[in-house]
Amino acid sequence: MQKGSRLSQIFVLFFAPVIVFSLLFAPLISLSSYESLNAxxxxxxxxxxxxxxxxxxxxxxxxxxxxxxxxxxxxxxxxxxxxxxxxxxxxxxxxxxxxxxxxxxxxxxxxxxxxxxxxxxxxxxxxxxxxxxxxxxxxxxxxxxxxxxxxxxxxxxxxxxxLPSEQEVLAWYNKNKSKVGSEFKFREIVFSPSNASIDEESRVFNELTEIRNKSLKDPSFFKLVASGPRNESRYRLNGGLVNWVPTFELFKTHPTTASVLSQVGGPGKISEVFRDDRKRYCLVYIEGMRPTPLDAVRKGIQGFLFREKEQTSFEEWVTNTRKNTSISxxxxxxxxxxxxxxxxxxxxxx
Structure with missing residues (x-):
């Protein structure tokens, strides 16, 4: 009994400080880590x-x-x-x-x-x-x-x-004409295959290719076909003529045609045969091209400049408000x- 009692005393004397140290300082280490994150x-x-x-x-x-x-x-x-x-x-x-x-x-x-x-x-x-x-x-x-x-x-x-002034709108327009794009006056010919077979697709493609080749030699031939009953363009009664439309406006309804026009070039150019967004086969002949007029993009420029002014004004407001805020x-x-x-x-x- 005495021997067991003595061993118990030794255990208490040796391990008790370790236990006390763990109990006292382990929470402090954890707390220190927590306080570091929330410093x-x-x-x-x-x-x-x-x-x-x-x-x-x-x-x-x-x-x-x-x-x-x-x-x-x-x-x-x-x-x-x-x-x-x-x-x-x-x-x-x-x-x-x-x-x-x-x-x-x-x-x-x-x-x-x-x-x-x-x-x-x-x-x-x-x-x-x-x-x-x-x-x-x-x-x-x-x-x-x-x-x-x-x-x-x-x-x-x-x-x-x-609000942006008229002078600011005009200055931005003159500096960024390449960004506002161009507007086009063009004629279009649109044919749809009667079915989805490869033979029919090829037939329509080849027919339009032949029309393109003839039109390159005689531009009046393009207008003749564009005015005929085969043309499915909504502008057929006007010889397929689409009169001065900005590419950004055309892009909203006919993005493929707008993209093709931008790539074809200037007046007198005829596109290659392409398929539009409705899977129809098309040709376009450019009669006129010019920078998009200011009146057509005025509202868009005003909106862009106003958003820029909003951002600048807000940044200035934050800076001024910060100067009047107590910050330590x-x-x-x-x-x-x-x-x-x-x-x-x-x-x-x-």
Whole structure:
């Protein structure tokens, strides 16, 4: 009994400190790791930015930074991400002050509105359209949507972008005529195969090829055929003539024809035989080509310039709002990079 009792005493004396150490310090190690993830890197008004926010923000910033102006990409990636999070916090604070709430229902309503605007009813199709339009994974776009909703609301109540002037519209048009494209005056001949057999397809193709060859020698022959009963063009009664249409307008209904016209060249040129979007065989003869007139693209240019002004005005508003926001920086890398002497002083990037 004495021997067993002595062994028990030795066990207690030797292992008890180990157990006590484990109980006391193991939770502290775990807590230290937790606190590291939640260390406050900055405080923006009532909102704090933690290390966890920073870690999650890195990938978001990398995905979205190509949409930001160059002057917002100063310094190291580390500093850029923190500035990105500060700017977002500034917007969130003002949105809260203005009672702009973005909940799940609001997001669903926004998605539905955008789907209707694009004439899309299937969500999967909309996801593909978003990825194509913004060159972003749909999940990344969706994660950023609450911010975009807030931005849209704040543009209405806090920012007043000026409308583009006539001089700005004219200057943009003169500088970007190649971008607005051309408009064409052309004649078309359209034949449809009577069935889907290879022989019938070949017959129609060969018939149009022969018409093209004759028209190259005698352009009046093209007009003669275009006016005849075989031509299925809706403009047959006018000799197949389509009178001055911008390619961007034609592209909405006949994208293949619009593409062919852009490739054929100038007046007097005849296209090769091609199949349009309705699987019909076609020829086009260009009678006229000119830059798209300003009046035809004025509204489009005004809309483009206004969106640019919206973006610029919003960026300026964020910068000015940030200057008037109480911001404290605690991240040592950011403090060193920006030579901040007092980490708790109000700081705003120039």
């Amino acid at each position: 406050v890197m900055a405080i923006v008004g009532p909102k704090s930015i933690s290390s966890l926010d920073y870690e999650e923000g890195i990938e978001r910033y990398k995905n979205l930074s190509r949409f930001f102006p160059n002057y917002r990409k100063k310094g190291s990636l580390h500093a850029q991400v923190i500035d990105f999070l500060i700017d977002r916090a500034v917007v969130d604070n003002v949105a809260d002050e203005e009672s702009i709430q973005v909940n799940e229902k609001r997001i669903e309503a926004e998605i539905q509105k955008r789907m209707e605007a694009q004439g899309i009813s299937d969500l999967e199709q909309f996801k593909k359209a978003v990825q194509t339009q913004f060159n972003l994974p749909y999940d990344v776009w969706l994660e950023d949507l609450p911010y975009q909703i807030k931005k849209g609301q704040l543009l209405q109540i806090k920012v007043s972008p000026p 920086i605690f991240d040592p890398i950011y403090i060193k990079e920006h030579n901040i002497s007092n980490p708790e002083e109000k700081y705003n990037i120039d």
